[in-house]
Amino acid sequence: MKIAWDISTGDSIMGTWIMNQDGSDKKRVYPYGRMPDWLPGSGLLVYSGPSEGTSESQIWIMDTTGNNRSRITNFNIANRYPKASPDGSKIVFSSHADGQAFRVWVVNSDGSNPIKLTETGGDKPAWSPDGTKIVYCNTVNGHLWTMNSDGSNKKQLTF
DSSP states (O other): OEEEEEEOOSSTTOEEEEEETTSOSOEEEETTOEEEEEETTTTEEEEEEEOTTOOOEEEEEEOTTSOSEEEOOOOSSOEEEEEEOTTSSEEEEEEOTTSSSOEEEEEETTSOOOEEOOSSOOEEEEEOTTSSEEEEEOTTTOOEEEEETTSOSOEEOOO
């Protein structure tokens, strides 16, 4: 089992890195990746990073060499905070796709069927351990909310 993380210090050590749990074998796998998460059961990383020729971040999947990358989103605006579902079939993320506040979206891990789950602001989503719920920060009021993984049954958790 390896640990994945990103560094953004403004110098040459930025990017997505992996290492063993004991801290050994540190390796930068991609210089521009941010917010990495493991895609369960695959040994692949899902992350946010720029497309060639643009500074707008997309959601990508790559192997641990950083060479085999697949773009998952194709929005012309910022996409961030990707999190793989516990079974690896879906990726939840935040997107500025409609040009307004960030919203929570979900997409199949092959990039098909993107669905906007929140109509009001939503950011920094995460899955429940069983994959049935998503928790997120509502950017309109700053509180934590939860919803079913299909976007239904939204409930405010903090007040």
